[in-house]
Amino acid sequence: MHFETLLAAHIQQALSSVFGIAAEKIALQTTKPEFEGSHTWVSFPFAKATGQSPEALGKAVGEYLVQHADFVANFNVVKGFLNISLRHEAWLQFFNTLQQMPDFGQAAPKQQKVMVEFSSPNTNKPLHLGHLRNNFLGDSLARILTANGYEVIRAQLVNDRGIHICKSMLAYQQAGQAETPENSQTKGDHLVAKYYVAFEKLYQSQIQALVAEGMPKEQAEKQAPAMQEARELLQKWENGDPETLALWRKMNGWVYAGFDKTYQNIGVRFDKVYYESETYLLGKSIVDEGLANGVFFKKPDGSVWIDLKAEKLDEKLLLRNDGTSVYITQDLGTADMRFQALSLDKCIYVVGNEQDYHFKVLFAILHKLGRTYGQNGLFHLSYGMVDLPSGRMKTREGTVVDADELLADMIDTARQRTDEKGVVNMEDFSQADREKLYHQIGLGAMKYYLLKVEPKKRMLFNPEESIDFQGDACPFVQYNYARTRAILRKAEDLGIKHQTTHTVGTLQPAELHLLHLFYDYPATVQQAADSLEPSLLVQYAYQLAKGYSQFFAECPIFKAETPELCAFRVALSAQAGELIRKSLGLLGIESPERM
Incomplete structure (x- = not known):
């Protein structure tokens, strides 16, 4: 209706x-x-x-x-x-119809294929807090677009080659190559990161020593022995040296295993994984095409460029004078490959706002090359940095806000809050059920908090604020879902079948408000998809949970004036729970059956 x-x-x-x-x-x-x-x-x-x-x-x-x-x-x-x-009769008629619509909020297939590229980490360190915002945005967008009838492909492009991984490899070689994830009891991505940090410490000390001897810092950064050795290792990789490739594969394998554990813990999956080592040569044929069409030009030194001043951008290098490509060239080739191989209608890149200029250039080049998808088939979902109350994230110094550690801290906080405050009756919970609930609350709180802010805004993530059973936070929403499930279990025990086909008289304000919220669900999902704004679903989930909490406080269910009114309010509870579950599900958040 x-x-x-x-x-x-x-x-x-x-x-x-x-x-x-x-x-x-x-x-x-x-x-x-x-x-x-x-x-x-x-x-x-x-x-x-x-x-x-x-x-x-x-x-x-x-x-x-x-x-x-x-x-x-x-x-x-x-x-x-x-x-x-x-009229209340109109709302009751809508509610009656709603009960027969299990796919309420799921749009019909649009026959359009969309790729959402997100995460895309480097293989020299674990995922960090910024990656979490990226992953939660990408995962929720994939879910929301699927609910809107799109065929969605979740993809990531892993930056598995280059000087960064060679730094970890070099430090590992110098340490004797004895340590493994198994014998050190360390996640593979954390182990590789340990050696990246070790390299950086050595490298910085060498720079300081050279500067103390009178060498300019910029020259010292190039002449430091550690950097020269790392570049030599990169050259060996590019030349296909078997020993170097074997070490590269081994250490990257450790990182991938570590990433997979993290993805599993945060409930994120991918349909396609691309590796830069397999795609970095793509795009060189596009350079030839652009030169032939007059879209690109060569400078006297032989390097290839494009002039985007008319687009208010600038000149952009596409091919160095030694014939090697740059990142933008690889991205051109990867975009072409994806759209041709997968017949995509759209590709959404979930990447931080430090890359805003890069994507403006990428899209402008594809448009000038005449790619049909370059006009409206590409979108950069830009998002801001995440800070913690203690300050901005750091990387090379080894003080990065690690995703695994942050999730573990969130689960511990969830455990403390639920046990201390007594908000959850856990008397009949097994230990496994308790741990599952702590994980659901901790992870849900983190996802909800990171998603409730518009992506374009820089944000402060406060772990303490995120676990709140009373306000605009995920535990409050999850608690109200669990409350609806408790109502349904009690109704079943009492033999009460929820129904909506009878006349219940005048609706109470809290009942009417719930029906308004039910009605708004499909439009909210559509708006979230059209605007690529998961925060709209966060707002909806909170408003629905708050509406149900108000209804629960104001409208007696099992002590209603008539059996018919009781059954109706049980039905309202069932539908409220279903839409809380659906809205949280589109955010990648689980809804506990009991709390």
Whole structure:
């Protein structure tokens, strides 16, 4: 049942019959919480044509709706905004229909294929806090787009080659190559990172020594023995030296195993994994194409460039004078390969805002090359850095905010909060069930907190604030889901079958508010997909949990005045729980059955 369609048709009739105005499109929005009503029509665009003030026009249209639309109960006008209230019977009819729609909020297939590329780590260190925001954004977008009918491919491009991994390899060689994840009882990605940090410490000490001898710092950074050895190792890798390749494969294998454990712990998966070592040569044929078409040009030293000044960007290097490619060249080739091999309609890159310029250049080049997907098939979901209360993340110094450690801390905090505050009755929980619940609460709190801020904004992640059973935090939402499940278990024990086909009389405000929230779910999912904004689902989940909490406090369920009203409120509880579960699920968050 689409109330917007019905209301729009009646508003068009009102404008036509009362004022002789033909309105092709009528836009309706959800009424703001501080006003009475469920749907709002803005009269301003039609005031001049009708010769009415916005206030008078809103009043006239509202009166027409009450007289001619049998599902409209009343209205109010606030400064030209017509707020419309529907009859309770209409909402009950909607609710009856909703009970027969298990796929409520799932759009029909769109026959469009979308790739979401996210995570894309380097293989010299574990995932960190910034990667968590990236992964949670990418994973939730994939879920939201799937719910909107898209065929979604989750992809990551692993940066598995280059000087960074050679630094770890060199330090490992110099340490004797004796340590392994097994004999050190260390996750593989953490072990490789240990040697990356060791390299950096040695490298920085060498730079300081050279500078103390009078060498300029920039020259010292190039001449430091550690860096020269790392470059020699990179040259061996590029030349296919068997011993170097064997070490590279071994250490990268450790990192991949570590990454997989982290992904499993945070509930993230991928359909396609690309490795830069397999894609870095892609794009050179595109350089030849661009030169032939006059889109690119050569400088006297033989390097290849593109001039993007007309696009307010700049000149961009595409091929060095020694014939080696740069990152943008690889990205051009990778984009072509993906769209051709997978017949993509769109590719969304989830990458931090430090790469904003890079993606503007990438998309501009593909557009100038005449790629059809370069016009509107590419999108960079840019997001801001994440800070902790203790300060900004650091990398080379070994003080990076590690994803595994942060998750473990979140689970410990969840354990302490639930045990200390006694908000969860865990008397009949096995130890395994307890640990599962702590994980669900801790991980859910972290995902919710990182996703509730718009991606483009830099944010502060406060672990203490994120685990809150009372306010705008995931444990509060999860708790209200578990509360609905407890209601259903009790109803089953009492033999109460929830139903909605009977007449329950006048709805209480909290009941009506829940029905409004139920109705808003599909539009919220669609809006989140269209705007690539998972934060909209976070807001929805919180509002629904808050609405159910208010309903639970104000509307007795098992002590309702009649058995019919009891059954109806059980049905409301069931639907509230289902939509809390669905909305959290689109964020990649689990809903505990008991809390």
